[in-house]
Amino acid sequence: MLVNCVAYQNGAKLADIPKEDISEYVKRPDCFVWVALKDPTAPELEEMREEFGLHELAVEDAQRGHQRPKIEEYGDSLFAVLHTAEVDSSGMCTGEVDVFVGPNYVLSARMRTSKGFADVRARAEREPHLLKHGAAFVFYALIDAVVDRYFPVVDELESELERIESTIFGRGNARSNIEALYALKQKVMTLKHAVDPLMESVGKLYGGRVPGICKGMQEYFRDVYDHLFRMHGTIESTREMITTAIQVNLALISLSETEVTKKLASWAAIIAVPTLIAGIYGMNFKTMPELEWRYGYLFSVIFMLLADVLLYVRFKRVKWL
Amino acid sequence: MLVNCVAYQNGAKLADIPKEDISEYVKRPDCFVWVALKDPTAPELEEMREEFGLHELAVEDAQRGHQRPKIEEYGDSLFAVLHTAEVDSSGMCTGEVDVFVGPNYVLSARMRTSKGFADVRARAEREPHLLKHGAAFVFYALIDAVVDRYFPVVDELESELERIESTIFGRGNARSNIEALYALKQKVMTLKHAVDPLMESVGKLYGGRVPGICKGMQEYFRDVYDHLFRMHGTIESTREMITTAIQVNLALISLSETEVTKKLASWAAIIAVPTLIAGIYGMNFKTMPELEWRYGYLFSVIFMLLADVLLYVRFKRVKWL
Amino acid sequence: MLVNCVAYQNGAKLADIPKEDISEYVKRPDCFVWVALKDPTAPELEEMREEFGLHELAVEDAQRGHQRPKIEEYGDSLFAVLHTAEVDSSGMCTGEVDVFVGPNYVLSARMRTSKGFADVRARAEREPHLLKHGAAFVFYALIDAVVDRYFPVVDELESELERIESTIFGRGNARSNIEALYALKQKVMTLKHAVDPLMESVGKLYGGRVPGICKGMQEYFRDVYDHLFRMHGTIESTREMITTAIQVNLALISLSETEVTKKLASWAAIIAVPTLIAGIYGMNFKTMPELEWRYGYLFSVIFMLLADVLLYVRFKRVKWL
Amino acid sequence: MLVNCVAYQNGAKLADIPKEDISEYVKRPDCFVWVALKDPTAPELEEMREEFGLHELAVEDAQRGHQRPKIEEYGDSLFAVLHTAEVDSSGMCTGEVDVFVGPNYVLSARMRTSKGFADVRARAEREPHLLKHGAAFVFYALIDAVVDRYFPVVDELESELERIESTIFGRGNARSNIEALYALKQKVMTLKHAVDPLMESVGKLYGGRVPGICKGMQEYFRDVYDHLFRMHGTIESTREMITTAIQVNLALISLSETEVTKKLASWAAIIAVPTLIAGIYGMNFKTMPELEWRYGYLFSVIFMLLADVLLYVRFKRVKWL
C-alpha cells in the first residue's frame, strides 16, 4: 500500500506526485523523492524497482521479508533492513522496515508494524536546513526513529528484571520467577537480534570507508551507533543478570528444600517420641510397676510433653524450626 | 556415478557430451562444461582429475570425504566442500557436496545425500542471461541451493525449541524435556558445523581480495553470506536458549522435589498425630479415667479427626498441600 | 547551576569572568576558559552552546543525560561522558560528568553527584608548569579524578567479596550469602558499565591517531588507561569469582541437604526400633512367655536401649550423626 | 639415540652417512640431510647443534622438553615442536617431536613416543618428484604424519562421547557417567593443547608472510591446517557437549531423587494408614462396640486392605508409584 509519495527541492516539499512520475523526478539533479509503503505487495515492489532502478537482489530480499537487520551497498545506493520492536500487553512484537536509499530518493517499506513514520516526515519538513542534506538525512531520520523506539522496550526489559529481582528473595515465588526469567530471556534475545547486527552496520556509516551517500552525515550516524551501543550494553548485562538470577533461584529452591526437610525431621521427632513412650506403656508385661501407680497416666503424659518441649526448644535453637 | 555431463555456450546448452571429450570442450574459450557426479568412486575422480586438470590435494580430499565445509583456491580454480542437511523422521541426516570450479568448468560430486541438483540445472538453463556469467554463476547457484535447503532445517529446530518451551512449565514432562533438549542440542551442533565454516569461506568471495573467477558476482555471494549469517544468528540463540532451558528445567525439578517433600511431610503429620493419640489410649495404666467414660471412644475419634482437620487447613494455608 | 567560570593565561588564573564574556576570552589565542556546571538546565546548556560554539548533537546528549561513557570528536573539539561511582551505606550510587573540550576551553557539567571537582581545580592552579598545557591537561585532570574515585569503590567490592568468601564455608549463612553475592554482582555490573567503555575511549587518546588537542599528553592518558585496565581486570575476576561462589554455595546447600537427610534417617531409626519392640510386647497373644517373666519389662527396656546404643555408635562411625 | 642419518640428492637417497660428516653434506648446495633422533641426550643434541649450526635457544628448548606446540623462525631456519597423541588401554598418552628445518637439512627428535617415522621416510623415498622439494617437503610430511595420527584419537573421543550419550538417559548409570564424562574432558583438554597452538602456527606457513623455506609448499601446509581446523571444530563441540551432558546428568539425578521421594512417600502412607487403624482398635476404652462384634477383626483387616488398595490405585494414577 502506498502511504506517501512526495518530491522535495532545497529542503522544502515540492508536491505530492503520482507514482508513475517518480522516475522523472529522480532524474532531476536538484530534487529528491521520498516514498513510503506499508506491507507492499510483490507487484508494488516490482513497480518501484522499475521507477527507481533498484537492484534485483535487494528487491527480492524485501519481497521475501524476514531478513536480518543489515545495511548493504549496491553501487551508489544503499539497502537497509531494520527491525522494529514494541512492547504490548501480550509481550513483545516485532516488525520490519526496509529502506532503499539512492542519491536522490528514499523508499521505505514497513511490514507487520502498526506505527508509521508520519512524525518523522513532519519533523523533517519543519527543519528545512537539515532536509537540505537530502536522502542521507532522511535515511538517518528513519534509522534514528526506529532506534529511538527501542528505548521504551529496553526500559521495559530493565524494569521487568528489577521486578523479578525484588521478589526473588521472597518466599513462594520460585515457580513464577523462573517463568518470568525465561520469558524475559526470550524477549532479550529478540531485541538482541534487532540491535546487534544493526549496530555493526551503522558502525560502517561513520568510520572507515563511508558510503558516498552518507558523507558529511557521519556525526549523525555515530550518534545512532552510540544509542545502539548503549542498548547493546544493557542487553548484555540483562542477559548476564538473568543467568545469575536463574542460578540464584536454583540455590534458593535447594535451600528451601533443606528447610522443609529440617521441619519435617523436627516434627517427626516431636510426634515419634511420645508415640514411643505410649508404645512402651502399652506393653502387656505382667509386672510393670508404673502401670499400678495412681498418677502413672498423668506422669506419662507429663513425661511426653516434657520430652516434646525439650525437643522443640532444641530444634528452635539450631534453627530447624 | 556420472549424473550429467553438459557443455554450454553463451548461456545455452550446447550438448550432452561424453566424458572423454571434456578436456576438449574445456579448452574452448567460449564455452563451459558442467558435470555432476553422485557418490563417485576413486577411478571416476581420477578420470575427472585428468580431464579437468584438477589439483591433486583437492581430489584427495574429495576421495577421502568427511571434509569440513571450506572454499579453497588452487591457482585460478576453486575447490569447495559443502555439507547438506535434511530433517527426516529419524532426526537429521547430513551429506556432502564437493564442487570444483575453474574458469570454464564446474564439477560437482554429491555424497550421502538423496536430493540432487537437477532443479538448479533446470532453473539455470531457463535463465540464459544469468548462465552467461558461466562457471561463477553455476557455483553461486549450487551454494545457494545448498544453503536454501538449510532453511527448513533451521525452521524445524526453531519449532522444536518452541514445542519444548511450551511444555517446559507443565508438570510431569521433565524427563522427556531433558531428552528432547539434548537431542535438539546435538542437531544444532551438527548444523552449526555445516553453517559456520561455510559462512566464513563465502565471506571471502565478496569482500577483500576476491578470487578471479568470482569477480562481478560479489553481490550474489554477499546475498548467500547474508542467509548464512542469519542462520548463524538463529543457531547461536537456539544454543543459548537450550542452555537456559536446561537450567530452568533443573530449577523446576528441584522445585517439584520440594513440593513432594512438603506433601510427604503434611500427610505424615496427618497420619502420625491420630496414631499418637491411639497409642496413648492403648496404654495399660490402671487408672485412666477417659477409658471408663461412656463416650470416651467416640470423643477420642472425634479428637483425632479434629486434630487432622486443623492440620489439613493449616497445611493448605501455607501451600504445603 | 554555574559553579565556576575562570579564565587562565600561561598556567595562571587570570580572573573569574562573567559567563557573557566567555566567547570573547575563548577567541584570545593565549588563554583558556574553564567552566564548571552542576545539574545544568536546558537554557544554561543552550547559553553555553552559543558562547563556546559547541556541536548540537553533543549538547543534545548532555541535555538528555543517561549517556554511556564515551569520548567523541567533533571537528577539533572533544565531548566526553564520564560516569562517577560512589559507595555509601545504601549501596552504590552513580552520577554523570559531561566534559566539552576545545583548543582553549573546558566545560564540565556534573549531574547526580554530590562531590565536585574543586580539588582538581585547586591542584591544577598549584601546578602552573602543568596547567600551561591548557585544556588537554585540565581534561586529563578531570578524567584522572573521576577514575581515581573509582578505586575506593573497587576496593569496597573486593573486600565485600572477601567478606562473603570468609563466611561461605561456615554453616547457616547460605541465604544471606546468596543475597550478598547477587547484590555484589549488581554493583560489579554497574561499575563495569562505567569502566569498560571509558577504557576503550581513553585508549584512543594515546595510541593510533590521537586527537589534535591531546597531542603531547599521551603518556598521561596512557597512565589513566592503565588504571582503568587494572580495574577492568579486577572487575572481570570479581565477576568470575562471584559465579564460582554461587556454584560453590549451591554445592554446599546440596551437601547440607544430604547431611540433614542423614540425621533424619538416623534419628528416625533410633526412635522406630524401640517403637517396634514395644509394639511386639503390646501384642495380645495368650501365650507370650516373656510377659510372665518377673524382669520382662526391665529386660525389654534394656533391650531397647541396647539396640539404640548400637545404632547410635554405628551412625556416628559412618558420619551420619 | 641416533635412528637415521641419510643424505639425499635430487629426490633420491645418496647414502647413509656418519654423523661426523653432516656438516660437510649440509654445505653442498645440491643435497640435503635428514637425521632422526629418539630421546636424544644433551651431548647428542650439542653435537647436532655444532654439525647443523642450530640456534642456541632452540636447542635449549629441545633439551628441556615439555614445550608447547609451536613453529618458530630463527633466521632462515625453522624450529617446530609437535605433540603426538595416542590412545591405549590406560587412556591417552602424549609424546613430543622436535623438528629443526634448514634450507638443506631436517633434524627430528622424538621423545616419549613409541611409534617412529620410518614409514614417512619410506613413503618419501618412494616419491622422488615430491622429495625433490627438499627439506620443506620432509617437514610437511612429518607434520602431516603427526596430525594424521591425531585422527584415531579424535575418533576415539567422539565414539566415547557417543557411548556415554547412549547410556545417559538409562537408569542407574549416573555415577559411572559422571566419571566417564570427567575422564573424557581431561583427554579432550590434552588433545586441545596439542592441536590448537599447532593450528595457529601452521596457519602462518601458508598465509601472509610465509617463511622462505616453505615457499611453494603453501597448498600442502593449508591442507594440514585444514585437518587441524577440522579437529579443532570437533574438539570444541565435544567440549560443549560434555558440559551439556554434565548438566543433563545433574537434572536426571535430581529427577531420580524426586521419584525416590515419591515412592518413599507412597509406601510410607500405605504402611502408616493400617498402622493407625490397628492403633485405634488397640485402645483400651471400656466401651468400643466394634471390639464385641463377631467379625470385627475380619472387618478391620478388610478395612485396612481396602484403604491400601485405594491409596495404591491413587498413587499409581498420579505416577508416584
Add this chain to the structure above:
Amino acid sequence: MLVNCVAYQNGAKLADIPKEDISEYVKRPDCFVWVALKDPTAPELEEMREEFGLHELAVEDAQRGHQRPKIEEYGDSLFAVLHTAEVDSSGMCTGEVDVFVGPNYVLSARMRTSKGFADVRARAEREPHLLKHGAAFVFYALIDAVVDRYFPVVDELESELERIESTIFGRGNARSNIEALYALKQKVMTLKHAVDPLMESVGKLYGGRVPGICKGMQEYFRDVYDHLFRMHGTIESTREMITTAIQVNLALISLSETEVTKKLASWAAIIAVPTLIAGIYGMNFKTMPELEWRYGYLFSVIFMLLADVLLYVRFKRVKWL
C-alpha cells in the same frame, strides 16, 4: 634499601660505585649501570629519578606500587612492572618488581618478595659475551628469572588439581573438595593476573614495532613469551577443569543425596512392616483366633522376620541398599 650498584664495561664488571656517581657513569657511552633496590622509600626513588633522569609518571607508579604487570615506553627508555609469585605453606604470596631500563642503565626495585636477583647478576657476570648486549640483556635476564619462578607455582597448581581429581570420586570428601577447589581457583586467578598482562606486553618486544633498546634481542624475548604462553594455556585449562570439577562435585552430592534417601526409605519399610503386624495383633477385638493359638506369638514373629527378609532381598536387588 640499596642492594647493589655496579657499573659494567664490555660485559665485565667495572666497579661497585656509590649512588651519587650514577649520573656520571650513565653519561659514558661505553658502559652501563645496574642498580638493585629492595622495598625502596619515596626519597630513594626520588634520588634515583634524578640520577637516571627517569620519567615522573613511571616513578609515581613505582612509589604507589600495586600496579598491573606492564611494559611501557617513555621515550627511549622502558618501565616494566612484574609480579612475582611463590607458593608457601600458607598459600600463594605475590610480590612486585619494577624495572627501569634505559640505553645504558637498569634499575630494578623489588617489593614484598623475599627472594632477590643475586643469582641473575652472578650468572650474567659469568657470561660476558651476553652481558655485552648491555641493558637489554639484563632486562631479559630479569624477566626470564621472574617468569622461571612461576613454573614451580604452575606445577603446584597442577598437582593440587590432580590431588583433588584423585579424591573427587571417592566418598565423604565433598566438603573438603569444594573448599580445595575454591582455594585453587583463587590462586589460579592471582597467577592469571600476573601472567596474562605480562604475556601481552612481552609480545610487543619481539613482534611488530620493537622498542629501540630491545633490537637484536627479539629471539630471547620470544622465548620468554613462549614460556608465558605455555603457562597461560595451563592456567586456562586449570580454570576450565575447576569449573567442570565443581559441576561434577555437585552432581556427585546430588547422587549421594539420592542414595541416602533410598537407604532411608528401605530401612523405614523394614521397620514399619513388623510394626504394623505388631499393631494388628495388639488390637483388642474379642474374637481374634490367632491370639488363642499356642504358637501364635512365635508365628507372628516369624512372619515379621520373613517379611523383612523379603524386603531386604528386594531392596538389595534394586540397589537401594
